[in-house]
Amino acid sequence: xxxxxxxxxxxxxxxxxxxxxxxxxxxxxxxxxxxxxxxxxxxxxxxxxxxxxxxxxxxxxxxxxxxxxxxxxxxxxxxxxxxxxxxxxxxxxxxxxxxxxxxxxxxxxxxxxxxxxxxxxxxxxxxxxxxxxxxxxxxxxxxxxxxxxxxxxxxxxxxxxxxxxxxxxxxxxxxxxxxxxxxxxxxxxxxxxxxxxxxxxxxxxxxxxxxxxxxxxxxxxxxxxxxxxxxxxxxxxxxxxxxxxxxxxxxxxxxxxxxxxxxxxxxxxxxxxxxxxxxxxxxxxxxxxxxxxxxxxxxxxxxxxxxxxxxxxxxxxxxxxxxxxxxxxxxxxxxxxxxxxxxxxxxxxxxxxxxxxxxxxxxxxxxxxxxxxxxx
Amino acid sequence: xxxxxxxxxxxxxxxxxxxxxxxxxxxxxxxxxxxxxxxxxxxxxxxxxxxxxxxxxxxxxxxxxxxxxxxxxxxxxxxxxxxxxxxxxxxxxxxxxxxxxxxxxxxxxxxxxxxxxxxxxxxxxxxxxxxxxxxxxxxxxxxxxxxxxxxxxxxxxxxxxxxxxxxxxxxxxxxxxxxxxxxxxxxxxxxxxxxxxxxxxxxxxxxxxxxxxxxxxxxxxxxxxxxxxxxxxxxxxxxxxxxxxxxxxxxxxxxxxxxxxxxxxxxxxxxxxxxxxxxxxxxxxxxxxxxxxxxxxxxxxxxxxxxxxxxxxxxxxxxxxxxxxxxxxxxxxxxxxxxxxxxxxxxxxxxxxxxxxxxxxxxxxxxxxxxxxxxx
Numbered sequence: 001x002x003x004x005x006x007x008x009x010x011x012x013x014x015x016x017x018x019x020x021x022x023x024x025x026x027x028x029x030x031x032x033x034x035x036x037x038x039x040x041x042x043x044x045x046x047x048x049x050x051x052x053x054x055x056x057x058x059x060x061x062x063x064x065x066x067x068x069x070x071x072x073x074x075x076x077x078x079x080x081x082x083x084x085x086x087x088x089x090x091x092x093x094x095x096x097x098x099x100x101x102x103x104x105x106x107x108x109x110x111x112x113x114x115x116x117x118x119x120x121x122x123x124x125x126x127x128x129x130x131x132x133x134x135x136x137x138x139x140x141x142x143x144x145x146x147x148x149x150x151x152x153x154x155x156x157x158x159x160x161x162x163x164x165x166x167x168x169x170x171x172x173x174x175x176x177x178x179x180x181x182x183x184x185x186x187x188x189x190x191x192x193x194x195x196x197x198x199x200x201x202x203x204x205x206x207x208x209x210x211x212x213x214x215x216x217x218x219x220x221x222x223x224x225x226x227x228x229x230x231x232x233x234x235x236x237x238x239x240x241x242x243x244x245x246x247x248x249x250x251x252x253x254x255x256x257x258x259x260x261x262x263x264x265x266x267x268x269x270x271x272x273x274x275x276x277x278x279x280x281x282x283x284x285x286x287x288x289x290x291x292x293x294x295x296x297x298x299x300x301x302x303x304x305x306x307x308x309x310x311x312x313x314x315x316x317x318x319x320x321x322x323x324x325x326x327x328x329x330x331x332x333x334x335x336x337x338x339x340x341x342x343x344x345x346x347x348x349x350x351x352x353x354x355x356x357x358x359x360x361x362x363x364x365x366x367x368x369x370x371x372x373x374x375x376x
Numbered sequence: 377x378x379x380x381x382x383x384x385x386x387x388x389x390x391x392x393x394x395x396x397x398x399x400x401x402x403x404x405x406x407x408x409x410x411x412x413x414x415x416x417x418x419x420x421x422x423x424x425x426x427x428x429x430x431x432x433x434x435x436x437x438x439x440x441x442x443x444x445x446x447x448x449x450x451x452x453x454x455x456x457x458x459x460x461x462x463x464x465x466x467x468x469x470x471x472x473x474x475x476x477x478x479x480x481x482x483x484x485x486x487x488x489x490x491x492x493x494x495x496x497x498x499x500x501x502x503x504x505x506x507x508x509x510x511x512x513x514x515x516x517x518x519x520x521x522x523x524x525x526x527x528x529x530x531x532x533x534x535x536x537x538x539x540x541x542x543x544x545x546x547x548x549x550x551x552x553x554x555x556x557x558x559x560x561x562x563x564x565x566x567x568x569x570x571x572x573x574x575x576x577x578x579x580x581x582x583x584x585x586x587x588x589x590x591x592x593x594x595x596x597x598x599x600x601x602x603x604x605x606x607x608x609x610x611x612x613x614x615x616x617x618x619x620x621x622x623x624x625x626x627x628x629x630x631x632x633x634x635x636x637x638x639x640x641x642x643x644x645x646x647x648x649x650x651x652x653x654x655x656x657x658x659x660x661x662x663x664x665x666x667x668x669x670x671x672x673x674x675x676x677x678x679x680x681x682x683x684x685x686x687x688x689x690x691x692x693x694x695x696x697x698x699x700x701x702x703x704x705x706x707x708x709x710x711x712x713x714x715x716x717x718x719x720x721x722x723x724x725x726x727x728x729x730x731x732x733x734x735x736x737x738x739x740x741x742x743x744x745x746x747x748x749x750x751x752x
Contacts, residue, residue, distance in 0.1 A: 019445050
């Protein structure tokens with residue numbers, strides 16, 4: 001039987017030689033960078049990289065090693081590119097960017113649109129993100145809010161994108177690809193739903209409950225204890241509260257915020273109706289122009305992978321190889337293409353970072369469509 | 377100035393040596409695998425890997441190389457682990473002993489439950505998948521259908537999991553982790569929604585429309601042309617048709633199938649109301665016992681990745697390394713853990729394939745939770 005200690009000694013020896021070779025390679029890469037700085041030649045040369053990988057495959061023996069060596073060299077070339085971008089950024093002019101960096105986004109004296117009515121969670125998120133002295137108004141649909149920003153009637157839109165219990169707001173993801181707007185900020189808001197009824201109503205009177213579909217989803221365990229109640233989805237939680245106050249029917253209730261209840265003069269019939277007591281919603285702030293703040297630390301991208309096997313994995317590899325922490329991945333169907341998906345990925349970083357530039361260039365090369373949704 | 381050709385010659389030379397060292401390392405890894413097969417020692421040894429990375433960092437010179445060499449060795453160790461898993465599987469394949477292979481699943485003389493009412497799309501999917509001579513009945517909620525199978529009152533449940541336009545049915549994903557049931561089959565059904573009203577109604581009469589939330593989502597472009605209509609979500613499309621027929625109000629309409637319209641004696645007021653004319657829904661067939669057919673070709677798994685950076689990517693790598701085509705990835709929030717996700721992945725294969733066994737073994741070791749949902 002093999003001795004593990006002996007194996008590890010052999011491995012250590014191999015590894016020492018590999019580190020030496022790696023450092024030697026990085027040294028030559030610096031020379032290549034120098035050449036590219038002088039000639040203006042691009043860092044990423046997909047043809048050269050492709051040929052190199054093919055060469056490596058031929059050098060290796062056996063199916064496993066062929067694949068493994070290729071994977072290893074993808075990583076080595078990514079690290080080499082990263083070094084070259086670093087030197088390029090130190091030496092020469094910055095590469096062209098659509099995104100403009102600003103010190104800080106103006107949060108006062110701006111016009112902000114949100115979906116829903118006063119007292120809605122979106123309203124709360126807006127109040128939390130912006131200063132007091134803004135002009136704000138509300139529209140009926142998510143699409144309307146996007147339309148207002150696209151048409152320049154509002155500077156920003158505040159829209160919910162994800163809830164920690166119910167998951168993503170799928171419509172927003174789809175609209176993000178339809179409108180050419182950019183995420184410039186986010187705001188997380190704690191959601192504490194209560195059951196609201198008319199001042200004269202009791203819990204035993206209720207037979208019908210209104211809320212946003214996510215409000216119903218977030219309280220589904222509570223609602224399953226009241227199966228006889230008719231559930232009706234409305235456009236948002238505050239609209240549900242408004243509806244109850246207007247219909248003046250003591251059998252009607254709404255699942256909404258305590259704030260909405262106060263706003264529409266309703267009574268809290270039940271609290272703690274969400275199973276999950278750490279129920280939070282994340283809102284995004286959208287603008288027409290692609291700007292990002294100096295200290296932005298999260299990047300959202302949307303892409304369509306090519307149709308070959310392993311492609312999604314290859315796209316993701318550019319983040320991993322550049323040491324970027326991927327925090328989220330979502331997929332949505334592509335309209336008109338059955339069982340094909342568009343992916344939405346969040347990762348940590350700032351557009352000025354060379355690791356980010358390097359990853360985005362690599363991803364762009366391996367996708368049929370890539371859009372940077374924002375850096376915030 | 378440096379000559380690019382000269383640089384590339386130097387790089388090629390370094391790379392040749394690296395490939396050689398890589399192959400040498402893989403050879404020693406095989407010995408380590410042999411040792412681990414005999415001793416039953418685990419492949420993943422986080423302490424040893426951590427110590428190795430620290431050593432590598434000390435060997436490298438300068439901030440960039442320290443980081444780069446560490447990245448490189450993370451990858452090398454991941455490839456080494458994969459090789460060891462492969463050898464482990466070849467020697468003493470860990471059987472997915474829970475899963476039983478059958479020649480063919482019985483599709484006649486069984487009891488099947490579906491959610492919704494007669495005329496629902498789930499009913500259509502059931503009719504398409506099973507033979508004529510089954511006993512079937514329906515329940516109100518997705519959860520109820522799961523409960524029926526878990527309690528042994530039904531052999532199978534038929535539930536919608538994904539629509540090509542509206543995306544996943546999130547509740548089903550969540551229930552799949554709550555109930556210990558298994559996917560034994562799937563059925564794809566073309567969805568052709570129409571707008572249904574009372575026999576005496578005209579399109580111009582309508583002011584209120586009922587459907588399942590996905591029905592409303594799939595026809596959202598059409599509904600945006602009729603903004604004055606009040607939209608109400610009900611539990612399924614056939615229930616919407618039933619409601620219109622019972623309420624006998626000519627201003628009410630339902631978005632449902634033509635079949636549902638015939639079933640409830642309603643009139644088609646508008647057709648082609650889905651923007652996407654290739655609108656299909658995929659249904660899953662659930663059973664209590666983990667069985668799979670001889671010729672099953674798709675595997676669904678659910679897992680929670682560990683919490684370190686790059687882990688999701690590492691989990692996926694086991695499929696890619698074993699040549700398995702990943703066809704789908706979805707994420708859902710984990711209840712009670714804010715911004716943590718559970719992943720659902722589909723890939724091609726059969727549980728008897730050694731590539732599949734190998735991939736599952738590696739994935740199991742690198743996740744905090746992994747469940748094989750089914751092979752169908």
